[in-house]
Structures are given as structure tokens and as C-alpha cells.
Amino acid sequence: MKSPKRPPKPVRCEGCGILVGPGYLSEQGWPAPDGQGIICWSCRDYLSNAAKRGRDPLQLLNAWRRDLRTGFGTTPFLYSRVG
Numbered sequence: 001m002k003s004p005k006r007p008p009k010p011v012r013c014e015g016c017g018i019l020v021g022p023g024y025l026s027e028q029g030w031p032a033p034d035g036q037g038i039i040c041w042s043c044r045d046y047l048s049n050a051a052k053r054g055r056d057p058l059q060l061l062n063a064w065r066r067d068l069r070t071g072f073g074t075t076p077f078l079y080s081r082v083g
């Protein structure tokens with residue numbers, strides 16, 4: 001099957017692991033603070049608030065990345081799967 005317009009493949013948020021893409025939990029993604037992958041709206045919001053409070057968003061994000069590799073223990077967001 002060939003279709004002229006392929007929908008963009010969903011990617012996983014670097015912060016919480018949800019799928020990001022049209023039709024998924026987060027329709028739009030933003031580049032991660034360090035440019036490695038993308039983050040969803042919730043994570044972006046959380047990180048920017050954390051930065052305002054004087055925390056290092058990159059440090060937070062890297063902690064989340066570690067969690068994603070070992071489970072979903074301490075991420076502030078529910079892991080949700082669509083489809």
C-alpha cells in the first residue's frame with residue numbers, strides 16, 4: 001500500500017515516555033532542552049516551571065530518562081499507552 005502522504009511516526013517523549021504525534025496523547029512535541037529527542041507538552045510545562053524556580057531542567061530531564069530505562073517509578077506523569 002502506498003499513500004502519498006505518510007503520517008509522521010509517533011515518537012516517545014524523552015521525559016515521560018508517552019507517544020507524541022498526531023492522534024496520540026500529545027499531539028505536538030517540543031525539542032528537549034539539550035536537543036536530544038522531543039518532549040511532550042506536560043514535560044515542557046513542568047521543566048519550564050522548574051527552571052523558573054531555579055532548578056536545572058536538564059538535570060530533571062536526565063533523571064526522567066534514567067527512570068524511563070528502569071521503569072516508570074518516579075516520573076510525575078502517568079504512563080499511558082494509546083492503541
Ligand SMILES: [Zn+2]
Pocket residue numbers: 013014015016017018039040041042043044077
Ligand atoms: Zn512527557
